[in-house]
Amino acid sequence: MYLSNTTAVRHDIPQTAAPPAFLSLVNLTRYYDATAAVRGLSLDVREGEYITLLGPSGCGKTTTLRMIAGFIPPSAGQILLDNRDIVHLPPEKRPVNTVFQDYALFPHLTVEQNVEYGLRVRGVPRSERRARVADMLERVQIAEFARRYPRYLSGGQQQRVALARALVCRPRLLLLDEPLGALDARLREQMQIVLKDLQRELNIAFVHVTHDQAEAMALADRIVVMRAGVIEQVDSPEGLYHRPVNDFVADFLGTTNLLKGRCVSQEGDIVLLETDGLRMRGRTHLQFAAGETLHVSLRPSCIHLNSSLSAQDNVFDGRVEGIVYRGENWLLRINTGAYHWIALTPARTGSDAGVQIGQNISFGWRAEDCWLMKAEA
Amino acid sequence: MSQLRRLVFWFYALLIYGFLFLPMVVIALFAFGRGDNPTRWPPDLLSLQWFEAILRDEAMLKALRNSFIVGLVAVSIAALLGTAAAFAIHRYRFRGSAIFYGLTMLPAFVPGLVLGIALLIFFSSLDVELSMLTVIIAHVTFLTPVILSAVLSRLERLSPSYEQASRDLGANAWQTFGLVTLPNLRTTLIGALLFAFTLSFDNIVLTFFVTSFEKTLPLEFWGRLRFGLTPVTNALATIMVVFSIVLILAANRFMNAE
Numbered sequence: 001m002y003l004s005n006t007t008a009v010r011h012d013i014p015q016t017a018a019p020p021a022f023l024s025l026v027n028l029t030r031y032y033d034a035t036a037a038v039r040g041l042s043l044d045v046r047e048g049e050y051i052t053l054l055g056p057s058g059c060g061k062t063t064t065l066r067m068i069a070g071f072i073p074p075s076a077g078q079i080l081l082d083n084r085d086i087v088h089l090p091p092e093k094r095p096v097n098t099v100f101q102d103y104a105l106f107p108h109l110t111v112e113q114n115v116e117y118g119l120r121v122r123g124v125p126r127s128e129r130r131a132r133v134a135d136m137l138e139r140v141q142i143a144e145f146a147r148r149y150p151r152y153l154s155g156g157q158q159q160r161v162a163l164a165r166a167l168v169c170r171p172r173l174l175l176l177d178e179p180l181g182a183l184d185a186r187l188r189e190q191m192q193i194v195l196k197d198l199q200r201e202l203n204i205a206f207v208h209v210t211h212d213q214a215e216a217m218a219l220a221d222r223i224v225v226m227r228a229g230v231i232e233q234v235d236s237p238e239g240l241y242h243r244p245v246n247d248f249v250a251d252f253l254g255t256t257n258l259l260k261g262r263c264v265s266q267e268g269d270i271v272l273l274e275t276d277g278l279r280m281r282g283r284t285h286l287q288f289a290a291g292e293t294l295h296v297s298l299r300p301s302c303i304h305l306n307s308s309l310s311a312q313d314n315v316f317d318g319r320v321e322g323i324v325y326r327g328e329n330w331l332l333r334i335n336t337g338a339y340h341w342i343a344l345t346p347a348r349t350g351s352d353a354g355v356q357i358g359q360n361i362s363f364g365w366r367a368e369d370c371w372l373m374k375a376e377a
Numbered sequence: 378m379s380q381l382r383r384l385v386f387w388f389y390a391l392l393i394y395g396f397l398f399l400p401m402v403v404i405a406l407f408a409f410g411r412g413d414n415p416t417r418w419p420p421d422l423l424s425l426q427w428f429e430a431i432l433r434d435e436a437m438l439k440a441l442r443n444s445f446i447v448g449l450v451a452v453s454i455a456a457l458l459g460t461a462a463a464f465a466i467h468r469y470r471f472r473g474s475a476i477f478y479g480l481t482m483l484p485a486f487v488p489g490l491v492l493g494i495a496l497l498i499f500f501s502s503l504d505v506e507l508s509m510l511t512v513i514i515a516h517v518t519f520l521t522p523v524i525l526s527a528v529l530s531r532l533e534r535l536s537p538s539y540e541q542a543s544r545d546l547g548a549n550a551w552q553t554f555g556l557v558t559l560p561n562l563r564t565t566l567i568g569a570l571l572f573a574f575t576l577s578f579d580n581i582v583l584t585f586f587v588t589s590f591e592k593t594l595p596l597e598f599w600g601r602l603r604f605g606l607t608p609v610t611n612a613l614a615t616i617m618v619v620f621s622i623v624l625i626l627a628a629n630r631f632m633n634a635e
């Protein structure tokens with residue numbers, strides 16, 4: 001979504017067959033004292049893939065990252081690289097590099113020396129070192145600061161140095177620990193473009209930890225949603241957004257109208273359900289028994305106002321209680337008595353929202369836009 | 378700041394510094410005096426004869442040499458022990474590490490008199506003859522905590538992610554120590570060494586207990602005072618004060634540099 005107007009060259013990955021997985025986390029578990037930070041986590045990482053680990057703080061995403069890097073030994077489980085377990089290898093023996101949250105640039109070395117560090121300690125010959133460092137500084141556009149010390153750089157520039165320092169080692173896998181957390185919103189969007197372009201150019205797999213769902217959606221080929229040390233769902237951004245497995249995932253990615261209801265009857269993939277006295281239809285790929293509790297997720301952009309919805313659709317009457325202008329759209333709050341709905345309507349130049357606060361309106365959504373999920377026990 | 382407050386501020390500062398340094402200034406003035414009465418005011422300026430007298434004074438020069446030997450050797454040993462201990466305490470939270478830290482710091486806070494007597498009893502119970510070596514050992518005991526605390530506080534402010542980043546980039550533990558940790562400790566270490574040397578150079582109580590015939594500069598100085606003040610002792614005191622001030626200023630510069 002942010003990539004449309006960049007000028008960088010891109011080599012599009014063929015979309016046919018998914019590349020093979022080269023790194024597998026198998027039942028990875030980590031305890032701190034008696035509490036599990038990560039529990040039975042299994043995940044395959046494919047060549048050249050951009051994965052984000054997404055979840056609230058304390059969900060175990062950073063612990064997972066640090067186990068892959070080798071800073072924390074797992075309590076149980078395996079990390080298979082090309083089918084070899086690397087759990088017992090120290091960080092320096094793993095073909096993995098990390099971009100740290102605080103960048104961790106060496107304060108006593110210049111930008112150039114920082115980027116050169118990984119090649120120097122590995123004994124790469126000087127001439128090759130020079131060439132690779134220069135190339136990488138060019139790629140992240142910090143060549144002009146090569147002789148400066150990190151403390152004289154801005155946050156965004158330091159971030160680029162950290163990226164160059166890790167990537168110059170040509171890792172099989174790059175780990176990024178909340179890399180954009182310290183940057184302001186505008187810079188964050190710029191860096192997202194840099195990250196995505198670099199990842200495609202170099203065709204290196206990235207595993208990126210974040211708690212920012214917009215960042216995860218903008219960057220990832222696949223998002224891993226975590227909660228309390230376990231994976232809730234792994235899917236593409238579109239898949240997660242439109243087909244969340246439970247209310248947690250639905251709520252964590254973007255804004256949604258979440259309801260709890262009961263199945264009245266099911267016909268194919270359409271379920272008639274009841275919630276707080278309202279009857280509506282929703283779509284599912286699961287089987288619900290009559291009377292079974294279920295969760296409903298309805299994205300605000302799926303709600304239509306005063307439009308010609310058919311009798312098959314869900315149509316209700318409500319009162320407009322709030323209108324917020326958000327540039328690209330209007331955000332409305334609609335009260336139907338039992339529930340406050342959030343709706344988005346596109347904003348057109350020179351027109352208002354088309355409704356006023358206090359106005360009674362009819363609104364609704366198509367049954368297939370209403371996503372149903374199993375309620376957890 | 379208003380005019381009055383500025384005035385009060387400077388007056389106050391002058392008072393404090395006067396209180397602290399006036400006695401030393403008086404001694405320095407006498408050191409540059411022409412007469413041989415070291416206490417009659419005002420001194421009859423200006424002459425360097427008493428400083429020249431020190432240069433001709435064999436015993437004094439020998440004491441100076443001893444002080445430097447003791448200082449250099451003791452500080453070197455303390456630097457190794459103190460740095461190693463700081464790393465141990467910082468890196469490993471072992472059972473009793475707080476007690477270990479407390480015990481290591483103790484000699485810096487125990488009165489020199491007590492430490493001196495304790496060491497003297499210790500040495501004589503082991504039949505160790507008092508010499509320069511016992512002086513050096515004694516100095517190491519109270520210099521180690523000085524280095525330890527300086528290095529430890531620096532380590533605690535040093536982000537652990539530097540070392541992790543180094544390992545992550547392919548450096549082993551030794552490379553990491555040499556290329557990342559040590560360079561970041563350098564200024565702190567130099568500062569701590571200078572400060573420790575100053576403490577060693579000025580020490581008298583502890584040295585008094587554990588030396589035999591060999592005298593360090595402060596001991597030589599003390600010995601002469603028993604025969605009364607002379608312009609030579611004034612000159613010597615002036616040199617020691619200036620030397621200490623220079624060392625402390627340098628130490629401060631390094632410790633605050635980072």
